[in-house]
Amino acid sequence: MATEAAPLWRLLQAAARVVEQVRGGMSASQAIPRVDAVLRPGAQALAFHALRELGRAQALRARLAQRAPAAPVDALLCTALALCWREGDAPYAAFTLVDQAVEAAKRDPTTRAQANFVNACLRRFLRERDALVAATNGDAVARWNHPQWWIEQLRRDWPDDFERILLADNQRAPMTLRVNTRRATQAAYLARLLADGIEARAIGATGVTLAAPRDVHAIPGFDDGDVSVQDAGAQLAAPLVLEGLDLSKPLRILDACAAPGGKTAHILELANADVLALDISPERCERIRGNLARLSLQAQVVAADAAQPAQWWDGRPFDAILLDAPCTASGIVRRHPDVRWLRRASDVAQLGQVQARLLASLWPLVSPGGRLVYCTCSVFRAEGQQQVQTFLAHNKEALSQSAPGHLLPHSGEKGVGVRDNSSSDHDGFFYAVLEKRALAPPA
DSSP states (O other), X not given: OOOTTSOHHHHHHHHHHHXXXXXXXXXXXXXXXXXXXXXXXXXXXXXXXXHHTHHXXXXXXXXXXXXXXXXXXXXXXXXXXXXXXXXXXXXXXXXXXXXXXXXXXXXXXXTGGGHHHHHHHHHHHHXXXXXXXXXXXXXXXXXXXXOHHHHHHHHHHOTTTHHXXXXXXXXXXXXXXXXXXXXXXXXXXXXHXXXXXXXXXXXXXXXXXXXXXXXXXXXXXXXXXXXXXXXXXXXXXXXXXXXXXXXTSOEEEEEETOTTOHHHHHHHHHOOEEEEEEESOHHHHHHHHHHHHHTTOOOEEEXXXXXXXXXXXXXXXXXXXEEEOOOOOTTOTTTOTTHHHHXXXXXXXXXXXXXXXXXXXXXXXXXXXXXXXXXXXXXXXXXXXXXXXXXXXXXXXXXXXXXXXXXXXXXXXXXXXXXXXSOSSBOOEEEEEEEEOOOOOOO
């Protein structure tokens, strides 16, 4: 962890502020850009570590102080406890973390008055670490570092795998690239990395996983559009959209809910197609345009609600539609450890309604013989298998084709893999392929 540019107490202040904001309902992707640029990389690493261990940290803090202190103090305490409770995984020595957390408290006006309290709690933790940890081992939230409702949802959906899913969730995700096959082959790009002394391995048809993450601008060819960052599970979407279509003919394809544009770009890398990329957010549409420009690819990008075709559809059917529907993101918590703490149990049903509305709105736009690929980055069955089963029951002209179904988050770490039907080391996803067949006219 490269943190020499700033003292640890400043990084702890910034990381604790991110944790506090996440606990207040703000996503880490919104909170982290607010951190001073000099502190941001180190603060993000510490904050993500803390969010992966927040369940345990909250349980320990409750043992140390039954009444929760003010939010900034509580966030700093929980951040420090999350970072130091497990010695083998701590980014710094426990005594160093405690000393610097107290320094952070002293130097922040919102926590200064409670610096002695922070010191007392953390010093007690160091003295009684084993007993305090043992006392929290029976707490499922502390053990698994996920909300109780999330643990129970996974237990119902995946009774044989839920513990391994929870373990995989708490691993750090690898950095995986997608090779732009208009510019290079997977093998050629791997050889290029090897020549530059960068260790990597092939994954899937066009993927390359780096042995260690790097700044994107330090990745050979990234700025020139030779590669993009995309999880191996997400790289399955574009091939499923194009599978079985006649690529020699002009294809009309819709990527609904397209931001930030990775799947749109992948489709265009694999086929010469007329692609309409939709997203409801104008700001996110700018991200699509930026990603396409870096790759020298073109698509029609429109800011609109995919569930309201009357506002944007020109009446011409699509050969294929990719619906990467809004979801709980329960499959990508390796990359976004804040998600588990932001979601509520009621979100599953609420987002399920959004998914059903999008399916119903977009299905009529598929041409006979065409296909709709429905996907979510979720491992909850209500957002995957159950959603599609309900859709098929109400749409007799929809035929379910072979597809991966649920992909469970899978890590290369020993002991945390799950039974799977895809290559290892990917996030959790669901994929269904729905083909539109023409119904015979009534007799």
